[in-house]
Amino acid sequence: MPVQSQRDIDEVKLYEKINDFPWYVVEFVDHKANNLSPSTLLGYLFDYEIFFGWLISEAGCPCEKIKDIPLYFLENLDKKIADSFPKFLVIQHKADSKVSRKKKNSEATISRKMAALKSLFSYLQNEAEDGNQKPLLTRNVITKIKYTPTKIDIQTKADIIQHKILDSKESVESFRRFVASDYSKLPGLNKRHLSWYEDNRERDTAIISLILGSGLRVNEVATLTLGDIDWSKRRVLVKRKSKKKQSVPFSIRSKLDLEEYMNVRGTRYKPSDSETAFFLTKGGKAMTKNAMQKMVLRYSTAYGKRLSVHKLRHTFATELYKKTKDTRLVQDVLGHAEPKTTAVYTHIGNDEQNRAIDGMDGIE
Incomplete structure (x- = not known):
């Protein structure tokens, strides 16, 4: 079964x-x-x-x-x-x-x-x-x-979000690297925690890397199956909130981390032949969204910046907009039904108001 x-x-x-x-x-x-x-x-x-x-x-x-x-x-x-x-x-x-x-x-x-x-x-x-x-x-x-x-106006909302996300490409990679390897270097880790980490390092890195490289919601990650991933095109097929199916791209970095997890998925978690859930827990059971949320919170707290899964999604959206300046593209990738939901990312890191006020004093 x-x-x-x-x-x-x-x-x-x-x-x-x-x-x-x-x-x-x-x-x-x-x-x-x-x-x-x-x-x-x-x-x-x-x-x-x-x-x-x-x-x-x-x-x-x-x-x-x-x-x-x-x-x-x-x-x-x-x-x-x-x-x-x-x-x-x-x-x-x-x-x-x-x-x-x-x-x-x-x-x-x-x-x-x-x-x-x-x-x-x-x-x-x-x-x-x-x-x-x-x-x-x-x-x-x-x-x-x-x-x-x-x-709350959109600029204020953007300012609130900015303080709760990874706010640069460098910090994104720093957090991913922390999950992938640096967590084991924390002082005071007992053997049980270190063993848990080593058992799940590839899986946890793949989950966090996928969200940071695609902006998927936690439920979309938790319901992924083996057949949902197109490795050659670097796309995953997900069911959005409205039950609409959508093919979503993911980054090259995400692909590398997903492949590393796939190399150990069968031997480490020992799923049954009929198990198609992509992310697994001990005993070959599908990993739940609650377990994923707790996992992200555990790593981020240890990292020193308390992050939710949704904040990782905000991080991806912010970086994507900074790179493209294309709100329609960001809206499509995130699966937002309304453009106004995406508009907040155009205001994150926006210092136009500050520069205008500084200009009044002749300070540039």
């Missing part, structure tokens, strides 16, 4: 978790499954779990279980009560924990959770119908919630 891929794992988790939700959420997930990945839908369910849990704990819903919350309760939810939900998210209580914990959410996280909620309510009001061909919801209270996050 082949080992499950990342997509298979997400799909299993999705259809396990959906059992905890009302029938109308199940219908929503089934409807969206044609256009959204299991990973995205699973993220929606985690957001809905917070909202439905809040309905029970804070909004007066008489149900004990999320699954039992009736549709009419959403229909009749008082606007003043609904307006308090974003405030609840600012410091979100971990109601599912035996120990009382709180989690502070950023404005971006709150906006994302509200967007997921709006998607559900929009479906119930505008797409789903009952047996009489009437909308499941006629009143959509979520559209009336007032939540306005602080607006």
Whole structure:
């Protein structure tokens, strides 16, 4: 039996978790499954779990279980009560924990959770119908919630990103080299950590090198199979967020690191003949995106600049734009649906404003 891929794992988790939700959420997930990945839908369910849990704990819903919350309760939810939900998210209580914990959410996280909620309510009001061909919801209270996050202009956003990425070609290669060899030179590494590193050095270097040389999302890397890579053309076939398949180029440096990993993939990880997942863990199992995220964080923390996988993607995009000055090319390679998403990279490292102000003083 082949080992499950990342997509298979997400799909299993999705259809396990959906059992905890009302029938109308199940219908929503089934409807969206044609256009959204299991990973995205699973993220929606985690957001809905917070909202439905809040309905029970804070909004007066008489149900004990999320699954039992009736549709009419959403229909009749008082606007003043609904307006308090974003405030609840600012410091979100971990109601599912035996120990009382709180989690502070950023404005971006709150906006994302509200967007997921709006998607559900929009479906119930505008797409789903009952047996009489009437909308499941006629009143959509979520559209009336007032939540306005602080607006950040594109230059400010670019400045924030710049401080969180590898900001030069030299620093990109320095980090790659650290993962490929210099990590083993760290003082204080015990035998267990050194053994773990030596066992996975080629794989980890290949993953980081691929993201830095292609800008792939972590989920796209985790779902790669052996057949997705065209070695001669240096391209990988990935499934983007919208389920659109796209052939994405990767760098020569990435190819060399991927080939080095392939030289040890079979002997080191011993996958079954039917296993097609490209990146593996001990025992021949497909490496998950969570494991990849933790791996990148482990190396980057040791390197001295805490980086997420997404920051590596930002790094690639920034370097690609600096090299080409072509936003359309960067948009296509990254798989952005909207040009405005890509526009931020045109402002990273832009010191035009500073030079203009300095010029006022006669300083060039």
